[in-house]
Amino acid sequence: MEATPTSPERKAGWKLWAGMLVFGLAGLGVAIELTVLHVRVHLDPAFRSFCAINETVNCDTVAQSPYSVFLGVPVSVWGILGYLAMSGVAIAAFLLKRRGRDVLAGMMLALTGFSVGMSLVLGGISTFKLKCFCLLCMFTYGINLVLLVLSLLEARRWGVAASLQAAVDFVAGEWKRVLPVGIFGSVAVVALLAFYPAYWATPAHADVDLSTGVDALGDPWIGAKEPKLTIIEYSDYQCPHCRRGHEEMRALLAKHPDDVRLVHRNYPLDEACNPKIKSAFHPYACEYAKLSVCAGEQGKFWEANDYLFENGKQESPITPAALVKAIKADPGKLEACMKSSAAQSRVDANIQEGIRRGIQGTPSFQVGDKVYPGRLPPEVIDSFLSPAK
Incomplete structure (x- = not known):
């Protein structure tokens, strides 16, 4: 009732x-x-x-x-x-x-x-x-x-x-x-x-045809051939904030393709290869850094860079086969590179340079001798790109 x-x-x-x-x-x-x-x-x-x-x-x-x-x-x-x-x-x-x-x-x-x-x-x-x-x-x-x-x-x-x-x-x-x-x-x-x-x-940055190359230290760059502003990024493919920084930098390059150059340095927050990391944090970051280096050996660093940032935070690890398929790389060459000591040495060199520069976390951006953690301030960018008064 x-x-x-x-x-x-x-x-x-x-x-x-x-x-x-x-x-x-x-x-x-x-x-x-x-x-x-x-x-x-x-x-x-x-x-x-x-x-x-x-x-x-x-x-x-x-x-x-x-x-x-x-x-x-x-x-x-x-x-x-x-x-x-x-x-x-x-x-x-x-x-x-x-x-x-x-x-x-x-x-x-x-x-x-x-x-x-x-x-x-x-x-x-x-x-x-x-x-x-x-x-x-x-x-x-x-x-x-x-x-x-x-x-x-x-x-x-x-x-x-x-x-x-x-x-x-x-x-x-x-x-x-x-x-x-x-x-x-x-x-x-x-x-x-x-x-x-x-x-x-869909990546937030515009799909713009940009010049690419390798600098004197062997690090890949993208953007201007004769830049007014060179930005060195220290980044980790498993870091969500790094993905945001990646999109922001690529948008900046799309807006100023003849004035800005971006140099990439790997700084994986992974105890497997970074001596500053003392506990498990980003467990695949070292391998992803090596994948990017080996893709670069085939002239496909920036394709791999985009793919790794887009998919690096997923729960299951990115396999070399998945990267090969995504960027149309040679699987045999990638596998041989991943097994070589040269790829790890390249990652180690980036990490040691980051440690020398006092990198505490990712992303971090270097302009000249100054390092900016988290995000590059707009006023720093404007100081290089704004027309002289």
């Missing part, structure tokens, strides 16, 4: 639904902000969000991870759909009289329970896989938990099991009324899967 709330309970119910609407809309706002952040992180190399605080708390790093996309659509976009659904149920509660709100309570409880489950999954990925946290994401986890508590309190007014059963019975018994909503939702999901642009799979 369905419980009948008293007048004070009905007033409390309105407050619960008002709270669910407020938090649902708040979650919607945060999900939209996360979607904008995701787009800008991938398309604007110079973009840094307000919550890119450090190595551990960094929304940009999380947004760049493969876990930020599910079934070809950003997780934040799925969140927008979820919050729209929850807000819609809350609005429906205000439009209906008492009858039918037990059904809505069951629906809301199911939606919020699912959202909290997803929060646990995503939080676990941040903790154990990425070892990096997104403040905005964590805010949505808190919103989801509050929504679950509010929906649970509302469901208890009708009986938790009874409200869930009422929702199931409504869908089964009123399928003709539910069908249009289901079709609309299905069409929206299919449209997302089919047409959402995969902008994260």
Whole structure:
């Protein structure tokens, strides 16, 4: 038998639904902000969000991870759909009289329970896989938990099991009324899967034909033959911040192809070859550095460089075969180079030069004798490229 709330309970119910609407809309706002952040992180190399605080708390790093996309659509976009659904149920509660709100309570409880489950999954990925946290994401986890508590309190007014059963019975018994909503939702999901642009799979730098070469120390360069500004980057292919730096530098080269030269030096944060690293950190970085050197022996360093930055943060290691296929290199020559001592010696020389220059982390950029950790300040670039007054 369905419980009948008293007048004070009905007033409390309105407050619960008002709270669910407020938090649902708040979650919607945060999900939209996360979607904008995701787009800008991938398309604007110079973009840094307000919550890119450090190595551990960094929304940009999380947004760049493969876990930020599910079934070809950003997780934040799925969140927008979820919050729209929850807000819609809350609005429906205000439009209906008492009858039918037990059904809505069951629906809301199911939606919020699912959202909290997803929060646990995503939080676990941040903790154990990425070892990096997104403040905005964590805010949505808190919103989801509050929504679950509010929906649970509302469901208890009708009986938790009874409200869930009422929702199931409504869908089964009123399928003709539910069908249009289901079709609309299905069409929206299919449209997302089919047409959402995969902008994260496209390098942010422009595809510009640039000169390349090797400097006096044997390090590869790209850009101007007679540069006004030479930038030496110390980088690690497993470092997400290095990937951002890579995109920013390539965008700078595309904008100033006749004025800027970029020199690459490997500085893998991997204890296997870097004596400054005392514990496991980037376990494949030394091998990736060797792969880039060996690709360079075939005149394909910058193709390998782009590929390694694009794929270096993936969970499974990049194999020589995968690189060969991607850059159309000679597999026999690459294998022989990887087994030779010359490739490791080249990487070691880069590391020792980095240590001599006082490199503490990646990316770091050297202009002249000065090293800039993290990011090259725009004013330094402007000082070389701005017309003389």
